[in-house]
Amino acid sequence: MGEWSFLGDFLEKVHKHSTVVGKVWLTVLFIFRMLVLGTAAESSWGDEQSDFMCDTQQPGCENVCYDKAFPISHVRFWVLQIIFVSTPSLVYMGHAMHTVRMEEKRKMKEAELEAQEKKNGGDTYYQQKCSMAEKEAKLSGWDEAGGQIILRGSLLNTYVYSILIRTAMEVAFIVGQYVLYGIFLETLYICQRAPCPHPVNCYVSRPTEKNVFIVFMLAVAVLSLFLSLAELYHLGWKKAKERCSRSYKASPSTAPGRLESAPQADRAQMYTPPPDFNQCLSSPNGKFISPFSNKMASQQNTANFVTERVHSQEDAAGEGPFIKSSYVESPEVASECAAPAFPENYFNEKRRFSKASRASSKARSDDLSV
């Protein structure tokens, strides 16, 4: 088993970042394939050529008959099978490590920007953070709290592809084994090949014991195949659920996804300019009245309260579990300071910016609590 430590060490890391079914698959691989192969099967096939007897005195006949009967030994075939079946997981592992590194770099950049913002002041910070943090956090799928990689976006795709390739390899090797040897080993092998002078009876060493191991390894391969298919089903269902929830969120008005990619210019156009000071002075005698009249304030409060309630309900439903945004939505106020009419689905739009966003110190939808 020490010889398998090279692969074992790599797969340990994969174990950490797999789904539950993936972990079961890895355990099956370690215990029922690597360990069995290393300890039991190797010794069973140890004397496969030395005890391969042919009923002939012709020198070289045994060699060539053994070579014809076993173009590649079962043990070596299973070694190659294990390696090729594990390789897609390593590719996923590479991508996961790359994601981790990108996430670390992003955090460093954020820290730098924050330091810069403190120097400069102003709200360039928000705009830059908006564009970078949203995009990258959405794609990276990294949960700081858990220290684990969350399967979403491109990482989920890599994982699914790795399982698909793994399944294909598994099937290929099972079929290959069947094509090469059939299922069971026969005790007697009749060989006709130069320099054997005529068809010669050759006898395989330990056929029953070998058959037991062949059936065992075949069963474990089929079990691994089922586990891979189960994982695919589980991930496919999860992805479909994600897609459904995304399409549900994409209500008739502005969708959050689209909003993320909207450039600065578009965003600037979305919120109406703040009302002029004169427009807010509704008093006919021209006396100064505070621009934020009681009526406006109470309307704003009501809107905020409703939004918060909706947001907490959605959180309870488990939507977007790993990117938690704590924000408060302020409704757009028309330039005439009239009470805006909120459409019914308005409160589902989480990322519309209020015109007061520049001066407001409230948490914005783009703030990510990581």
Place this chain on the structure above:
Amino acid sequence: MDWGTLQAVLGGVNKHSTSIGKIWLTVLFIFRIMILVVAAERVWGDEQQDFVCNTLQPGCRNVCYDHFFPISHIRLWALQLIFVSTPALLVAMHVAYTRHEKKRRFRNGEKIDIEELKNEKIHIRGPLWWTYTSSIFFRIVFEAIFMYVFYYMYDGYQMPRLVKCEAWPCPNTVDCFVSRPTEKTTFTIFMLAVSGICMMLNLAELCYLVIKICMKESRKTT
């Protein structure tokens, strides 16, 4: 053969490699060293025992085996892996030397950024870039040399089933039969393919490093 030592040494180099370098290292360990240890050594295990010659002449079999297999494939692959891994040690030595120098300067009272010293990651630039690039170049050269040696020594990459031997003391041309030729051919081609992949990875890494430094230089000048 104890490959664990090599793994320990190269593991340290892994930290300071590029991404392609890390992939190369993984391929080296899993597809070459592991295959060599777990599978290939067993295939070639009985190569002399089961090398059968159609003669009763004592010593003829020995001489014929020696004539056709001057160095066993296994030993050649082991040498290849060692030679190909050695340039990475140059990088490890350079990194160790750099760190040693920093520590020495810090101890002498010079103002060194402690955080950077503690931070393990060392960027590939300056003299380290030259060391790293030359190590990759040597890797490619060694891979190519060994691939050629295999081709030259065994007349191609296929293991023959029957070899005709005329070496003394064999009295006449004697038929000798190689043990497990098909399996050996399979593994020879497999190891050749992986060598090719490793060489491609090294070339890609070399190109990546050269392009990166060119872009950096052009950015400096503009």
